[in-house]
Amino acid sequence: MSRVLIIGAGGVSRVCTYKCAQHPDVFSAIMVASRTKSKCDQIAADIAKDIGRDDIETAAIDAEDVPALVALIRSFKPDLVIHLALPYQDLTIMDACLEAGVHYLDTANYEPKDEAKFEYSWQWAYQDRFKEKGLLAILGCGFDPGVTGVFTAYAAKHHFDEIHYLDIVDCNGGDHGKAFATNFNPEINIREITQKGRYYENGKWIETEPFEYRKELNYPNIGERSSYLLYHEELESLVKNYPTIKRARFWMTFGDEYLTHLRVIQNIGMAGIEPINYQGQEIVPLQFLKAVLPDPGDLGENYSGETSIGCRIKGIKDGKEKTYYIWNNCSHQAAYDETGAQGVSYTTGVPAMIGAMMLLTGKWGGTGVKNVEEFNPDPFLEKLNEYGLAWHEKVNVDLEL
Ligand code: NDP
16 A cells, blocks of 8 residues: 655656556555646546546646655655656656655656756766665666666576677557657657667777668567667666676667658757747747647557567577567557557556556665666566566577677
């Protein structure tokens, strides 16, 4: 019986709140708080209608206002804060958790607003403070980062003596019928994919131009898709926690149409994050673009197809080379039917709920700041199967990489 405060009211929060509401034995009291309270109220009303649970509380909060957050935490008294707003708020929410004495969980690492750069250093710097307070902060507990780290931990525990090559492959084989839309917050998404790529090899990070490396990869139940090398945050913690890794890369699929739109957006300056003056008002082009693009939360209704995200791993077991592929496919339509949100929100919100459940039921413990691969993967993956994201594995297959 635990109390959780969920911050943010976008697609990921919707899914996570639905999933928490389905388990009153663990999540006995839930509050959703975000910048726009009406969005929290909508989630609470939909849950009352769909699940019959009418006790979800809501509140308005600016998650960058630490005193206001501390006051909210002190009045609701949660055991855990689940942060599903934006990466810009990671540090203020961690500060508030420390001050009010509650555990913390998020799905994306901190990113300063004025620089498109994300890395764990800012959050890892909280290690001693969380330890001193006897609190736990779980970082990156969505799908990628999140399940991909748990998949790697599972592979290391059950399939390999040493992992040498890790390729994380992320395919969205879905079709939402729009000319151009992003599957989660457009500002965060476009900042992420227009950066230079990076991968890890033999102890060094190698930088690439955006979309410089492309491979045709086959995804289960989807087929062949063009996959591009990107930098992704879990690579940073995985190469640290698995020092036998010689090379770690991340691949994501993009269609030609998507890339053409993205190129135009960049060429005309709409991906800019520096404020400009427009008719006497300061606007950030990328934030303006977000306002005119489809809301990722509204893509679900006509979204067909599946996502497929997994880890393709090569290493050594009992002195012999071994390959291993572990993945999940998620249907956009099934996600929408259950929660009113599309598959990308679903694949993030479900692991956030399971991570919270692991912490609250004592399956994942300790103090300090930890990435998901530092915990026992087995109970998490058992729940992943049970709560909507069944996973599959194949041994000694062609990894194509
Ligand atoms: P949305 O943009 O749909 O939702 C973000 C929510 O945060 C909105 O409700 C927004 O409020 C709220 N918010 C923004 N700023 C503040 C603030 N200062 N104070 C309070 N609330 C605020 O995003 P998603 O639901 O798609 O994504 C949520 C998070 O999940 C993001 O951090 C994203 O990076 C992460 N993510 C992680 C993935 C993974 O696999 N690990 C994959 C996909 C997403 P308002 O409604 O007023 O704008």
